[in-house]
Amino acid sequence: xxxxxxxxxxxxxxxxxxxxxxxxxxxxxxxxxxxxxxxxxxxxxxxxxxxxxxxxxxxxxxxxxxxxxxxxxxxxxxxxxxxxxxxxxxxxxxxxxxxxxxxxxxxxxxxxxxxxxxxxxxxxxxxxxxxxxxxxxxxxxxxxxxxxxxxxxxxxxxxxxxxxxxxxxxxxxxxxxxxxxxxxxxxxxxxxxxxxxxxxxxxxxxxxxxxxxxxxxxxxxxxxxxxxxxxxxxxxxxxxxxxxxxxxxxxxxxxxxxxxxxxxxxxxxxxxxxxxxxxxxxxxxxxxxxxxxxxxxxxxxxxxxxxxxxxxxxxxxxxxxxxxxxxxxxxxxxxxxxxxxxxxxxxxxxxxxxxxxxxxxxxxxxxxxxxxxxxxxxxxxxxxxxxxxxxxxxxxxxxxxxxxxxxxxxxxxxxxxxxxxxxxxxxxxxxxxxxxxxxxxxxxxxxxx
Ligand code: UDX
Numbered sequence: 474x475x476x477x478x479x480x481x482x483x484x485x486x487x488x489x490x491x492x493x494x495x496x497x498x499x500x501x502x503x504x505x506x507x508x509x510x511x512x513x514x515x516x517x518x519x520x521x522x523x524x525x526x527x528x529x530x531x532x533x534x535x536x537x538x539x540x541x542x543x544x545x546x547x548x549x550x551x552x553x554x555x556x557x558x559x560x561x562x563x564x565x566x567x568x569x570x571x572x573x574x575x576x577x578x579x580x581x582x583x584x585x586x587x588x589x590x591x592x593x594x595x596x597x598x599x600x601x602x603x604x605x606x607x608x609x610x611x612x613x614x615x616x617x618x619x620x621x622x623x624x625x626x627x628x629x630x631x632x633x634x635x636x637x638x639x640x641x642x643x644x645x646x647x648x649x650x651x652x653x654x655x656x657x658x659x660x661x662x663x664x665x666x667x668x669x670x671x672x673x674x675x676x677x678x679x680x681x682x683x684x685x686x687x688x689x690x691x692x693x694x695x696x697x698x699x700x701x702x703x704x705x706x707x708x709x710x711x712x713x714x715x716x717x718x719x720x721x722x723x724x725x726x727x728x729x730x731x732x733x734x735x736x737x738x739x740x741x742x743x744x745x746x747x748x749x750x751x752x753x754x755x756x757x758x759x760x761x762x763x764x765x766x767x768x769x770x771x772x773x774x775x776x777x778x779x780x781x782x783x784x785x786x787x788x789x790x791x792x793x794x795x796x797x798x799x800x801x802x803x804x805x806x807x808x809x810x811x812x813x814x815x816x817x818x819x820x821x822x823x824x825x826x827x828x829x830x831x832x833x834x835x836x837x838x839x840x841x842x843x844x845x846x847x848x849x850x851x852x853x854x855x856x857x858x859x860x861x862x863x864x865x866x867x868x869x870x871x872x873x874x875x876x877x878x879x880x881x882x883x884x885x886x887x888x889x890x891x892x893x894x895x896x897x898x899x900x901x902x903x904x905x906x907x908x909x910x911x912x913x914x915x916x917x918x919x920x921x922x
Contacts, residue, residue: 474497474498474551474552474654474657474658475497475498475500475549475550475551475552476489476492476497476498476499476500476550476551476552476553476554476658477499477500477501477502477546477547477549477550477552477553477554478492478499478500478501478502478546478553478554478556479502479503479543479546479547479553479554479555479556479557479575479578480503480555480556480557480558480571480575480593481501481502481503481505481508481509481512481518481539481556482503482519482556482557482558483519483521483627483629483632483751483817484556484592484593484625484627484632485501485503485554485556485557485592486501486512486517486518486519486521486524486528487521487524487627487632487633487636488554488556488592488625488636489501489531489537489554490524490527490528490531490537490633491527491633491636491637491662491667492658493527493531493534493536493537494527494530494531494536494637494667494668495658495659495661495662495666495667496536496661496666496667497536497658498536498537499531499536499537499538499550500537500538500539500540500545500546500549500550501537501538501539501540501546502539502540502541502542502543502545502546502547503541504541504543505541506541509539509540509541510541512528512539513539515529515532519816519817520815520816520843521629521630521632521633521815522630522631522633522634522814523633523634523670523671524632524633526670527633527670530668543578543582544578544582547578547579547582547583547587548582548583548584548585550587551587551588551654552587552588552590552654552655552658553579553587553588553589553590554590554592554623555572555575555589555590555591555592555593556592556593556625557571557572557574557575557593558571558593558751559571559572559593559594559595559755559759560751560755561754561755561758561759564762565758565759565761565762566758566759566762567594567595567596567599567755567759567762569595569599569602571593572591572593572595572599572603573606576589576603576606576607576610577606577610579607579610579618580606580607580608580609580610580611580612580615580618581610581611581612583615583616583618584616585616586616586617586618586619587616587618587619588618588619588620588621588651588654588655589603589607589618589619589620589621590620590621590622590623590655591603591620591621591622591623591693592623592624592625594624594625594696594697594700594752594756594759595622595693596693596697596759596760596762596763597690597693597694597697597763598690598693598763599693600620600621600622600645600689600690600692600693601689601690603620604618604620607620619646619647619648619650619651620647620689621644621645621646621647621651621655621689621692622643622644622645622646622689622692622693623642623643623644623645623655623692624643624692624693624695624696625696626639626640626641626696626699629750629811629812629814629815629817630812630813630814630815631814633670633671634671636662637662637667637669637671637676637680638671638676638680638681638682639662639681639682640682641682641683641684641685642659642662642663642682642683642684642685643684643685643687643692643695643696644656644659644684644685644686644687644692645686645687645688645689645690645691645692645693646686646688646689647688647689652686655684656684656686659684662681663681663682663683663684664681665678665680665681696756697756697759697760697763698760700752700753700756700757700760701753701756701757701760701774701777703741703753704748704753704756704757704774704777704778704781705773705774705777706740706741706742707741707742707743707747707748707753707777707781708747708776708777708778708780708781709742709777710724710728710741710742710743710744711744711745711747711780711781711783711784711919712780713727713728713744713920714744714745714919714920715787715920716920717920717921718919718920718921718922721922722920723920723921723922724744724902724919724920724921725744725902725920725921727920728742728743728744743876743901743902744902744919744920745784745876745900745901745902745918745919746784746785746788746822746874746900746901746919747780747781747784747785747822748781749811749812749819749820749821749822750811750812750817750819750820750821751817751819751820754778754781754820755820757774757777757778758778760774761774761775761778784822784900784919785822785825785826785829787919788822788826788872788898788900789826789829791898791917792830792870792872792898794917795870795896795898795915795917796869796870796896799830799833799834799835800833800834800835801834801835801836802835802836802869802870803835803836803838803867803868803869803893804830804835804836804837804838804868804869804870804871804872805838805839805840805861805864805865805868805870805871805872805892806823806826806827806830806837806838806839806840806855806864806872806874807839807840807841807861807864807871807872807873807874807875807877807880807883808823808840808841808873808874808875808876808877808880808900808901809821809823809824809839809841809844809845809847809848809874809875810823810841810843810844810875810877811823811875812875812876813875813876813877813878814843814877815843815844816843816844816846816847817844817847818844818847818848818851821844821874821875822874822900823839823841823874823875824848824851824852826872826874826900827839827848827852827855828852831852831854831855836856837852837854837855837856838855838856838857838858838863838864838868839852839855839856839857839858839864840857840858840859840860840861840863840864841875841877842859842877842879845857845859861879861880861883862883862887862888862891865888865891865892866891866892867891867892867893868891868892868893868894869892869893869894869896870894870896870897870898871888871892871896871897871898872897872898872900873897873898873899873900873901873903874900874901875901876901876903880903881903881904885897885904885908885909885912885914886912889912889913889914894915895912895913895914895915896914896915897909897914897915897916897917898917898918899916899917899918899919900918900919902918902919902920902921904916904918906918906921906922
């Protein structure tokens with residue numbers, strides 16, 4: 474099938490690449506002409522494992538193309554996936570102006586009927602508004618449009634794997650024909666009929682989930698409900714962590730034991746600096762706002778958001794308690810990305826940590842495997858090192874902000890010899906307090922004595 478993807482960011486590029494790998498003809502467009510130019514030159518503007526390989530194969534198979542001419546892209550596809558950003562406004566409400574802009578483009582550029590699929594994360598009831606906008610922007614004699622919701626459940630850092638091996642594919646539709654078209658689009662994924670960059674010999678059967686058909690409102694709600702539940706779990710673990718610090722218990726042992734109950738599950742109970750990224754923080758704000766707009770006070774989510782914001786305060790309390798005076802101290806920040814295996818620094822705790830350290834007069838050195846290039850323009854006064862050991866040289870303290878594997882495996886015996894003071898404040902509970910103390914470190918983390 475011929476598919477159009479509007480928006481070449483984390484979601485759009487992964488969607489376009491993987492649907493091309495599934496055998497469809499995909500045309501991708503973006504308002505950022507520089508980004509389209511990079512893609513046409515074979516450069517991938519984001520770091521996402523396997524994306525480069527999947528895109529290269531799709532280009533070689535002539536299954537994917539790029540254009541900055543939205544009209545051309547809109548007319549080329551039978552189904553249009555909207556993958557544009559929906560950032561939070563000051564109020565926390567989702568800014569849907571990019572969706573509205575795309576609706577106007579589709580309505581004015583299309584010359585034949587289209588199935589318009591919202592893949593961007595949007596609040597429930599957006600589909601209703603999108604349908605109205607398409608009708609309002611269409612000329613009287615213009616083609617008719619169907620709207621569907623197909624929320625993405627991609628985690629940054631594993632987005633390609635998540636797309637190829639979905640737990641579930643959710644399609645929210647208003648009619649059976651739209652459901653049939655979306656099932657046809659995803660059937661090669663469900664049947665594991667694509668070249669998988671992860672499973673050379675073909676994907677194991679258990680890696681593909683099921684396709685669920687529901688209404689547009691329910692599909693939109695499933696996305697926000699899923700994401701905010703995961704955020705709730707993280708904040709719950711962080712309150713348990715606060716309790717452990719005061720009672721003298723170990724949050725890692727408590728959450729591990731909790732997770733052994735399959736009804737609770739072990740994932741997303743990791744205490745620490747909390748959640749960042751361009752999903753959880755904005756999705757829970759949008760969900761709180763949507764709930765309020767229909768008279769539901771989502772107190773639990775407000776509490777989860779408050780607990781998450783407190784993580785930075787807790788972390789600074791630990792830093793001040795250990796360093797006493799920040800001014801003039803040399804501090805090594807290990808990790809800039811909001812999580813491991815991505816170069817994305819949006820809503821990353823590390824950036825708030827650096828901002829506060831600089832305000833307090835610290836000399837900041839930083840290391841991250843992928844996110845230095847995105848951070849440099851924001852904090853030019855920070856000294857950046859590809860090699861974490863270089864960042865640690867003469868440091869009065871090391872602050873761990875991202876759970877990169879390279880930091881988990883650091884040789885702290887060597888690091889201790891390089892540092893001016895053996896002080897580690899670990900925002901991601903990467904290390905054993907006992908082992909760090911045996912190496913002569915003053916070691917602080919979350920929820921452990
Ligand atoms: C999330 C959802 O997982 C994904 O399904 C959705 O489609 C998009 O949003 P993402 O934001 O990419 O994905 O990253 P995720 O792995 O969920 O982590 C989000 C944040 O929570 C990161 O900052 C991570 O460090 C933090 N986190 C995660 C914790 O603090 N504790 C945990 O136990 C897990």
